[in-house]
Amino acid sequence: MSNSTRALLLRMAPSIYGPTVLFTLGQSALMPLIPVIAVEMGANIGLSGVIASALVVGQLAGNLPAGWVVSRAGERIAMLIATGVAALGALGIALAPNPGALGLAVFVVGFAAATFGLARHSFMTTRVPVAFRARALSLIGGSHRLGRFAGPFLAAGILAITGAPAAPVWAFVACLVLTAALVLFAPDPERVLPVQRPAEEPEPRTAGIRAAVRHSRAPLVRVGGAAAVLSGLRTTKDVLLPLWGVSIGMDAAGIALVVGIAGTVDFALFYTSGQVMDRFGRLWAALPATIGMAVAFLALAFTHDLPGAATWLVVCAVVIGIGNGLSSGIVLTLGADLAPPGDPASFLAAWRTLVDFGGATAPLAVSAIATVSLPLAAASVGVLAVLGAAGFARWVPRYIPRARPRG
Structure with a gap:
């Protein structure tokens, strides 16, 4: 990485990473409380899990339109559009009269988050x-983790003051306003940072998402399938842990605190992931992450009825947080590694759609299983994590040479 590019990245860091921190902070202050809000509206445990999962369903549905928006409007405009749509979704959550309307509003927030995330991913890829890619993208992952770390604590503080589970909605709206202001008035990174051209002859430019999928079908499906499992573990964690807390009798503030503690551990490891990936290879971050989460979910399945269930x-x-921290930026990095230089945005739209498909379907399946048995749902997630680890071990070294240690 040249000194000039490094200096520009450092100088533009607030513009690059600040919007992600703010957007995620507000979202993470709100989302752990969605199951609680749903239960207060009369939803059962299973339905409240489905409502919370509407966030990742919205992200899945929004990825392909996001690719179109980012390609034509540019990153800055796309992020402003996403922020405005997310604000409408937040207002819908605040005013929702029933669980169905609540789920729709959560879906809208997820739809907007897809455009926000793709805009930043495409920018970093190009x-x-x-040589610095994994560390730079791990900082994007770290920006998400900073928001997820601080968001639940922000929610816990607001709840302690107001006692109203819906109060963190307004914290999300305030964060969105600050996000829009930063995107509008801070220097535009797209105009300052140069596009990186590969040393070798670039691959032919593909024409849209279909062509991108045809061009890179095998690595997209194989490596993307393992990444989709990891995405499913992450979103399942966000649904299963609050549901588990509700099931064992914890109150809303306690649940937010547990999620915040896990986020603290997660956040502490985010840059370590990028260093490991750039120095030793992508696999050295992917495998420990998925194996660690597998162990944690399988162990959790046996603790529901123990006297110290809250401690367990x-x-x-915390163990899940360690695994998630070690995987910071891995999905973004693998997608960037596989993206054709000529047209990364189209490939990344397909990549994120596949990954978010895993993120959307896994918590829905877990919520369905939870209506029968919450411990069985946790055990199922543990088995899924084992399958994800096997997929990374098999396909990452084959398709991404950077996955091998540099000798």
Whole structure:
């Protein structure tokens, strides 16, 4: 990485990473309380899980339109559009009269988040040199983790003051306003940072998402399938841990605190992931992450009826946080590694759609299983994590040479 590019990245860091921190902070203050709000509206445990899962369903549905918006409007405009749509979704959550309307509003927030995330991913893929790619993208992952770390604590504080589970909605709206202001008035990174051209002859430019899928079908399906499992573990964690807390009798503030503790551990490890990936290879971050989460979910399945169930929840949440922290930026990095230089946005739209499909379907399946048995749902997630680890071990070294240690 050249000194000039490094200096520009450092100088533009607030513009690059600040919007992600703010957007995720507000979202993470709100989302752990969605199951609680749904239960207060009369939803059962299973339905409240489905409503919370509407966030990742919205992200899945929004990825392909996001690719179109980012390609034509540019990153900055796309992020402003996403922020406005997310604000409408937040207002819908605040005013929802029933669980159905609540689920729709959560879906809208997820739809907007897809455009926000794709805009930043495409920008980093085209403007960060490969030698620094994992660390730069792990900082994007770290920006998400900072928001997820601080968001639940923000929610816990608001709840302690107001006692109203819906109060964090307004914290999300305030964060969206600040996000829009930063995107509008801070220097535009797209105009400052140069596009990185590969040393070798670039691949032919593909024409849209279908062509991108045809061109890179095998790595997209195989490596993307393992990444989709990891995405499913992450979104399932966000649904299962609050449901587990509700099931063992914890109050809303306690649940937010547990999620916040796990986020603290998660956040502490985010840059370590990028260093490991750039120095030793992508696999050295992917495997420990998925194996660690597999162990935690399988252990959690046996603790529901123990006298110290709340303590076991904290312990397993911390282990899950360690695994998630070690995987910071891995999905973004693998997608950037596989994206054709000529047209990364189209490939990344397909990549994120596949990954978010895993993120959307896994918690829905877990919520369905939870209506029968919550411990069985946790055990199922543990088995899924084992399958994800096997997929990374098989396909990452084959399709991404950077996955092998540099000798």
